[in-house]
Amino acid sequence: MMNVAAGLRSSEMELLRAVSSDYERLYCNNCKTSIVDLHRVCPKCSYELCLTCCWEIRGKCLRGGDKMVQRYLDRGKAYLHGGEPLSLDKEKNKTSSRKHVKLPSEWQVKGNGDIPCPVEKLGGCGHKCLELKCMLPANWVSMLKIKAERLVKLHKLDNGLGTLTGHCSCLFDNEIGVVNDAIQEHGSKERLYSPLAKDLQQGDLEHFQWHWIKGEPVIVRNVHELTSGLSWEPMVLWRAFRDVSNKKGSSNVNVRAIDCLDLCEVELNIHKFFMGYLEGCVHSNSWPQILKLKDWPPSNHFEELLPRHCAEFVSSLPFLEYTNPFSGILNMAAKLPANILKPDLGPKTYIAYGFVEELGRGDSVTKLHFDMSDAVNVLVHSAEVIHTSDQLADIEILKMRHVRQDQMELYGNYRDSNLPLEEQVGMDFWPKHLKMIGITSKKEVNPCQCSDSTTKLLMKTLGFQNEENSKLDKESNGRIKEAHISDTSFSNMHFPNGWDEDSCLLMKGQVDADVMVKVVKSPKRKSRTRKKKVKSCQTSLLVQNKEELEVGESNRKIYKTHSDKAIDACLTNEASGGGALWDIFRRQDVPKLEEYLRKHHREFRHVYCSPVDQVVHPIHDQTFYLNMHHKRKLKEEFGVEPWTIIQKLGEAIFIPAGCPHQVRNLKSCTKVALDFVSPENIHECIRLTEEFRVLPHEHRSKEDKLEVKKMMLHALKYAVEELEKLTA
Template sequence: MRLQSKTGLKGYLGYLHERRERNGEGNKELLLGKGRGRGRGRPRGRPPKIVVAVDQSVLKDVCKVKKLKQSGESFLQDGSCINVAPHLHKCRECRLVRYRKFKDHDESTVSCRFFHFRKLAFTRTGVLRVGGFLNPKQCDTEALSLWIPSRTPAEGLDLETSKYILANVGDQFCQLVMSEKEAMQLVEPHQQLAWKRAVRGIREMCDACETTLFNIHWVCRKCGFGVCLDCYRMRKSRPPIGKVFSWLKCAKGQAHEPENLMPTQIIPSTALYDIGDMVHATRGKWGIKANCPCISKQLKPLPKPATGEDCNVNMSGSSINNVSFTTDDDTVSTTSSLKDGTLSSADTTSALHWLADLATQKAKEEKKGKGGLPNFLDHIIASVVENKMSSDTSKKQGVMEMSVLDPNTQHCWLCDGRLLCLQDPSNKNNWKIFRECWKQGQPVLVSGVHKKLNTALWKPEAFSREFGDQEVDLVNCRNCAIISDVKVRDFWDGFEVISKRLKSEEGQPMVLKLKDWPPGEDFRDMMPTRFDDLMNNLPLPEYTKRNGRLNLASRLPNYFVRPDLGPKMYNAYGLITTEDRKVGTTNLHLDVSDAVNVMVYVGVPIGENNHEDEVMKTIEEGDVDDVTKKRIHKSKEKPGALWHIYAAKDAEKIRELLRKVSEEQGQDNPPDHDPIHDQSWYLDQTLRKRLYEEYSVQGWAIVQFLGDAVFIPAGAPHQVHNLYSCIKVAEDFVSPEHVKHCFRLTQEFRHLSNTHTNHEDKLQVKNIIYHAVKDAVGTRLYRRSEMWRNCSVT
């Protein structure tokens, strides 16, 4: 296919997007009855929150059925197994639908595992049979457009941000590509690769470990049972004797054997590998330092998986590289067969040579990347942050140096110069200093957020008045006992009045926290005014807003199930007594994503004793620095909670200590449990001292005052001890700087037992990485096409 040069960007990406109708004609036997459900994202099997629209099945059209019977052509299953093919093998979802209370037709259709995946055909006698499955060469442009750069620039993504994303996420993307290529080595020569198109509002998950299926996986042809690469590889290599795999059974109780499963990919055609080529070329063009597996391991490049044959114009334009373009003078072919990634002199004279260069050029030598701040400033700031200065004098000099460099950003340093505290949450330049500390894996504090909030919305009496009759579960912070089926008013009435608190069996007021309230993803629906008040005033909006340019979660298309990133409320009484210092409001744990936690209300309880002295002793024993203590004595600020946060790199040392202590106490350490992920430990003063003396691990002791926002890096172990009654609200986000931790933690969580809340991969970090990188390279494509178009006009 040849396109005229005047089409500009349409000459490349526009070509792929505008062939939709023609590709539909080319694959008419597969696209009859085509229709995509439109619904709010949710895991399989859950009732939709809005109506899902699904077109009428082709089998309802008498004329089309007659033609299909005459021709014997195959067509896509465009409905649930029950509605379309009740006499054929049913998928797992359709087999279970009879046991569900919710039996909406549209829901069962889009939840069906064979929907728009399995092909059907009529025999000569008019009986419906299975006609195989889609394969990668049968993708259409509509499906491909989800996985390639858009012909228009991604919303909120400028050139500098795109460079920064590629600099931080490019290596993880290359790791993804290498993993997928290695997965292809497990496909037997006689096996044909199937293609399962993404279904709107459905998150495909491994049936063995509940990890989100990114691309290559293995599927049962009879029931749609699917397992990820890791589970397949583990099962195929055979476990040690005595180890039991809990794979679900197939129809009639038959076991699923690896050799009987069908290799399947989700990303159409070679889009993944083509984007990989673009990443290398773009990083080379932009001079971005790369340390990806392709380079560091010096691996011989693996061939792109064959899809049977190249996709031509009639077959959906599924290969990004294999497209030819024509200008008035000469032709440029962007095929991947160019040797050594070079172009001939004739090619380079073309007005579109940049496209071929982008698609095929290997990454150049590593160069120093360009940041948003001047290079000399980056260097100085990084030195101040990274270097462990031995004396207080040198620390103070570092702080002064930072202040001189950025006098317009009001800030101070806590934790003896190791913790950045930004003091103006509205300052638009906050992100510059924040980024330098954040990329070192350090937490950051932002004070004064409460001054921007509508304080009346966040008072306990407001929650009691509006939601008092709701039934909730409470947790006794002292013994972790669950108190079920109580009115939420009972919790809020005792928030600041000890005499009104629920009593224990011994008749003592309990220290309680609300368990999962508001439940699940209901915060926005249940409290829309508070949601807007919070989201409009979160500091560092570049990171924390849902559409923030440095929040990679915003790059995930709406087509996918959006990860639940909050907000989530944390409401609990304060732990006041001497014995309470050994327990936490929230025990030591870590999260797969970054988070910001805002203290929106601090309630000092009335009744019995004045607890100020006890609070100060807790702060003193909590290893808090002198500057923080001055916030209490001199500034008269309200302290709410004591945090201890540790660097993500120190997580394994913390595990070693806790396992050692467990053994000393005669406790077991089961292999499918983890001392951090179990959230069963609180590091008191004794344990923190041992951690420092035996492992040289020092964390950040942070007192969160009213209005303070604590930024916690992904993978950083942390714990919280409420000093007074606190209302905190947290929002998660995915920053470019910490994607590597998200990536690693997703693998860690696979090995946890099914009882862990973190066992399921809800973040979909691989999908987030893919689409962030796709959008970033798309920015360069668009910019170069605009440059070319401007040149052609002049």
């Protein structure tokens, strides 16, 4: 290999070893990619630059150093449910923007090929030239490659990840569990492999690999039946955590959670959180309050804080050749030496409330994203919260307000529209155009037979009486909240027995956004009341899945996708244990999926229910959840649809690296996940690392946490040593 700067081969150079600890990760200061071996470093300020950035500087095309600030506007509490937004300062109420720091013209390669340290505003000192250094011993990598090639020839090893031939028995065996039929472009039906855990035999590993190498998810059912039966009940977890914490002298019983409606962070007592998990929690207007625990227990301390549960989880995992985090023969992450700092691959818990029907706002969702590696996710506990018919009716009316607000923001003020009133508010609001495909009661309320309270709420929904909005606006203080929320009240929330306001104090310092967040305040405004006569209060309550209604010029139709079938199945005896709804997309569909999201991004909402004004990366941003309406449009416009899976209790879902996916909880759920790195998907891990590299600095997905290249080298070293033992 030639040295670009001096025209020398690396074997002719005497490189200095960089000083670093085994328990230290080295990252490029520009692109945040992990450094495995060769890199450049400033002898004065220790600024470090990876070789890829060096090549790009020489080519005058440096990437990965942009900066970005995403702004979200707090438009008041009323806005969250379709009310009027607080008036905002015109200068501050601008579209969210990215600020880029471009490569300065002075950061150029010198005449002799040297790269100077960057200026101070880019993190360097601007004085010295960067020196080439190495992390590994001289020629370590090249010698390892020579050994590997020799062993491959000696043992006549073929490419174990080559093209698969033949057919899988899933295509012909009706007894194999099938989650859904995915229709390929050529029209054939593709079945997902979903065996029972107790039926897995030695030969099933090859069956698993047949699907896994094709980038297909796999579902293994009833993994909990092969364990000791340790309870994952919320109160059991709480007591186990409390006992360990007390032994360590810790008295902190508060946890951080994310409110799914505005994606802001709250702090509350862990016991109170679990009470809401079991009994439910609602706002004063009957809208469900959905909370998700944030990093509890911390994944890097899961084994320490819940040792019995950690051991139980690992023992329940199928295909331990891949999933065992300590000794999995095909888990490349398990090949890192004990004296090297390892990436945090879990296990980690995901505990959140849920709601069976798609709400549209505040759903218990994990938004569309990539995992940095392969993953297996097990549903270990679920709890169904019963909602009253009155609450469900209130929810339906609030959803109509959301529809009206969406139409106003996307297509202009509804008062300027020539459409009939029912189409201004939302075609799915009016019973003469409805087909009931609901999850709950299908009872309709006859025209003008609503109760007084229902009639008043209906009129508020239509925007004719805006007293509720004005009241909520008065409660909003409108102070500037930059990168945090400091004083929002929970006075409009109803808590189950034993709850109080003090247990739900909003935490300072955090908003769960994908980038650096600036939330712009808005001044208080005077309350306003609008009144207008209504000729009829004709309505239909408890209408479900309204997103599936399609408007035509002369009629309205309802279409059902695979997702509709999945939701319907959730109500049958066969799928009554369903706790979470998964949508997993194929790798080959990613370009079309990204194109769809860029095209329709304004139709989605994120922090404070604000529309998504900008897209850095449609999937890495983690700002989109495709509801049934968008999944239908995605199929119509681009011919793309996901694998849709209802995860039941005790089911382990294997998600291949490179497959974007999203999850919605149908019930309160406790899931435990573990990341692993399989040889079949290592190329996807590398591809994702390259995508992370060019993201702006403050992006949530920016950091290379996996260090996959380091993992590959140590896995190759392990394989060479094992083969040499066999040869000896």
